[in-house]
Amino acid sequence: MISVDEAKKIIIENVSPLAPTEVYFEDARGFCLAEDVRSDIDMPPFNRSAMDGYAVIAEDTKTAPVVLKIIENIAAGDMPAKKVSQGCVSKIMTGASVPEGADAVVRFEDTDDTGEEDRVKISKSVKTGANISNRGEDIQIGQIVLHAGMQIRPQEIGILATVGKSVVKVYPAPAVGIISTGNELVNVDEKPSPVQIRNSNSYSLAAQARRMNAGVEILGIAGDRKEDIVEIMTRGLQKDVLILSGGVSMGEYDLVGDVLKEAGVRIYFEKVALRPGKPVIFGKKDKTLIFALPGNPVASLVTFELFIYPAIRKLMGFSSLSRTTVAALLETDISTKRRRREFRPARCQWKENTWSVSPVEWHGSADLLATTKANCLLIIPEEAETLSKGQLIDIILLDNLC
Amino acid sequence: MISVDEAKKIIIENVSPLAPTEVYFEDARGFCLAEDVRSDIDMPPFNRSAMDGYAVIAEDTKTAPVVLKIIENIAAGDMPAKKVSQGCVSKIMTGASVPEGADAVVRFEDTDDTGEEDRVKISKSVKTGANISNRGEDIQIGQIVLHAGMQIRPQEIGILATVGKSVVKVYPAPAVGIISTGNELVNVDEKPSPVQIRNSNSYSLAAQARRMNAGVEILGIAGDRKEDIVEIMTRGLQKDVLILSGGVSMGEYDLVGDVLKEAGVRIYFEKVALRPGKPVIFGKKDKTLIFALPGNPVASLVTFELFIYPAIRKLMGFSSLSRTTVAALLETDISTKRRRREFRPARCQWKENTWSVSPVEWHGSADLLATTKANCLLIIPEEAETLSKGQLIDIILLDNLC
Structure with a gap:
């Protein structure tokens, strides 16, 4: 049985980013840039006034207070028509182009009315360059402004707009297919008989994949018969990622492993030393990644985040592949005798300048309701026997924090 | 001039959640639940085997090893047909219903083949209740499983599926309209003249709102003439939230404040003591919230997160309204003489069991490119004159951490 870390390593080694596409x-937004983006302009594109005020020759203000002549009124978007010469100024608005001759801007707040429409009293001297953003100060024409591999967030969208890059190459999100197996499963809209339960894993797994921007198709429920599984799986093998839920234990109706092998899927591992979620299959056929996860809802949730999350991140071109892990102060004692690494649903919060964490009460890996109280997974190392209140412990953050 | 905290308070007091809708x-996913959800079933709905093995009477295994008679084979989804009586067992699969009479399950691993098809050797005794999840252990019929106000994440989607709640009441996302003002602005697909720049704020603001699930319409660019602004604004006032970018400074072309007043918008504030982003207008007309933000791209980004983020969160029914703030170790000295609270683009990372943060190099509030290196905002308090390397400082996390 391999470790969680070995399993992740094997997955990552066997996944390549999808072919870039133009959008x-x-x-x-949310995708990984697949090309370097260069600017077609300087930013600012001209010497830009950073204030509303008067474009002056700084030297003229040395003897302030001083009255100077207004020769022009320049708004943002206006092309300055006149050169500022000694003794003269142009009135100028924030974002407007500083006229030739001027080398500083005096803010309105540092001027006074003279009573004459074409004259202004400068009450405070300014230094050369004051309140001017120089052409190309932030971005130079031809400069690479965004690099391949960056995640596109609102500020990157703003930069793409600034440099006129209206079509951009990104790594796409994978197409994901999901199959749940089990004779006991019925659809959400059905009322289960006394021995049935509703299919919930397909939907929670779909939500986990959609949270990553993946396109998801829920392919249905396969009964515990090989023919049933084979039929649905054939459709699933058209996808970039195929997730099967259930049917991976050792029971005689746990047919998923056999069906995958018979379909020519290359299996990389079938068991991982973790809890919950020991029976996890990772395989590949052509370009399709196949994950078969245990049917217990909490094991399903956990194994997605541990194994499918990094696979989808890599397909989408990202270099940071795993969810954020931080250390937190444990708020209760925990006893454990597992030889497998354990991931326990827990609730963390930031308080008194540190993360604190407590496991949520739960009844085991079928208890999905417990996870609705959790926002992280507490990692209990393989070798741990007891963990004590007040000690630092690693946690994997599951929710988007903002 | 009011403080950032006062401004946020005023906004929050004047926003009410949108009317719930059924989806x-x-x-x-991602929305806030607007009703309590009850379960229509027990979970497990029956005494459920947690293992593949044999359903037994625990008492019968006391003298293990012991050979018992197999009377039935129960798979998940099967209705058990026979009662287990003394000396008998039923073979049972994970997820199947434990038959009447049996009070424990012995795992396959703790049994041996006898060579006879209808007999099994139990090699280890079990206690009453072993490997059985009792009916209603996780969820009882009629129990409230999800409460109004919860955010719907993948695990809550799984619970909705489990209890058959296929249509659910949530607070919707607001319809947001965005207008950029300024004669200097041209569209993304145009090449700016030497005194123009491309409209970028509309797109970065749209991406910020869309990141929160809002439906966004970019209404266009209004020139610096009252008639232009009025015309586009009339369409914007149909939205739940109208965002205007630019035109809020003191210059003579900064007409947005006047236009809003003339349109009958009630203005709650026009200036906030912060940097960047002092000129920020918040108003309301009928049910439309109106935010007019400064045109500088970084000020635009910051003021959205400080003021529009909590407003949209409240419209969407959430009780936690602000982005996560944590304390981080400052990695460099920072000098400042501002009397306004300052929000500086910065980069944080988790290392050595704590958050560390450094401001990114920037040229001021027009330097959007600098923010592409940032993942948080460092908060410099009003009263601070210098901040020293190694001290703890609050930061607002801007990116989703996972």
Whole structure:
């Protein structure tokens, strides 16, 4: 039985990013950039006034207070028509182009009315360059502004707009297919008989994949017969990622492993030393990654985050593949005798300048309701026998924090 | 001039959650639940085997090893047909219903083959209740499983599926309209003249709102003439939230404040003591919230997160309204002489069991490119003159951490 870390390593080694695709820049949010983006302009594109005020020759303000002549009124978007010469100023708005001749801007707040429309009293001297953002100060024409591999967030969308890059190359999100197996499963809209339960894993797994921007198709429920599984799986093998839920234990109706092998799927591992979620299959056929997860809902949730999350991140071109792990102060004692690494649903919060964490009360890996009280997974190392209140312990953050 | 905290308080006091709406449960992810959800079933719905093995009377295994008679084979989804009586067992699969009479399950691993098809050797005794999850252990029929106010994440989607709640009441996301003002602005697909720049704020603001699930319409660019602004604004006032970018400074072309007042918008504040982003207008007309933000791209990004983020969170029914703030060790000295609270783009990382943070190099509030290196905002308090390397400082996390 391999360790969690070995299993993750095997998955990552066997996943390559999907072929880049071009999208309209507004649709690129959340994706990973697949090309370097260069600017077609300087930013600012001209010497830009950072204030509302008067464009002056700094030297003229040395003897302030001083009255100077207003020769022009320049708004943002206006092309300055006149050169500022000694004794003269141009009135200028924030974002407007500083006229030739001027080398500083005096803010309105540092001027006074003279009573004459074409004259202004400068009450405070300014230094050369004051309140001017120089052409190309932030971005130079031809400069690479965004690098391949960056995640596109709102600020990157703003940069794409600034440099006129309306179509951009990104790594796409994978197409994911999901199959749940088990004779006991019925659809959400059905009322289960006394020996049945509703299919919930397909939907929680779909939500986990959709949270990562993946396109998901729920392919249905396969009964515990090989033919049933084979039929649905054939459709699933068209996807980039196929997730099967259930049917991976050692019981005689746990047919998923056999069906995958008979379908020519290359199996990389079938068991991982973790709890919950020991029976986890990872395989590959052509370009399709196949994950078969245990049917217990909590094991399903955990194994997605541990194994499918990094696979989808890599397919999407990202270099950071795992969820954020931080250390937190444990708020209760925990006893454990597992030889497998354990991931326990827990609730963390930031208080008194540190993360604190407590496991949520639960009845084991079928108790999905317990996970609705959790926002992280507490990692109990393989070798741990007891963990004590007040000690630091690693936790994997599951929710988006903001 | 009011403080950032006062401004946030005023906004929050003047926002009410939108009217709840019903959605298909798969589309509810990310939204806030607007009703309590009860279960229509027990979970497990029957005494459920947690293992593949044999359903036994625990008392019969006391003298293990012991050979018992197999009377039935029960798979998940099967209705057990026979009662287990003394000396008998039923073979049972994980997830199947434990038959009447049996009070424990012995795992396959603790049994041996006898060579006879209808007999099994139990090699280890079990206690009453072993490997059985009792009916209603996790969820009882009629129990409230999800409470109004909870955010719907993958695990809550799984619970909705489990209890058959296929249509669910949530608070919807607001409809957001965005207008950029300024004669200097051109569209993304245009090449700016030497005195123009491309409109980027509309797109970065749209991406910020969409990241929160809002439906966004970019209404266009209004020139610096009252008639232009009025015309586009009329369309914007149909939205739940109208965001205007630019035109809020003191210059003579900064017409947004006047136009809003003339349109009958009630203005709650027009300036906030912060940097960047002092000129920020918050108003309301009928049910539309109106935010007019400064045109500088970094100020635009910051003021959205400080003021519009909590407003949208409240419209969407959430009780936690602000982005996560944590304390981080400052990695460099920072000098400042501002009397306004300052929010500086910065980069944080988790290392050596704590958050560390450094401001990114930038040229001021027009330097959007600098923010592409940032993942948080460092908060410099009003009263601070210098901040020293190694001290703890609050930061607002901007990116989703996972």
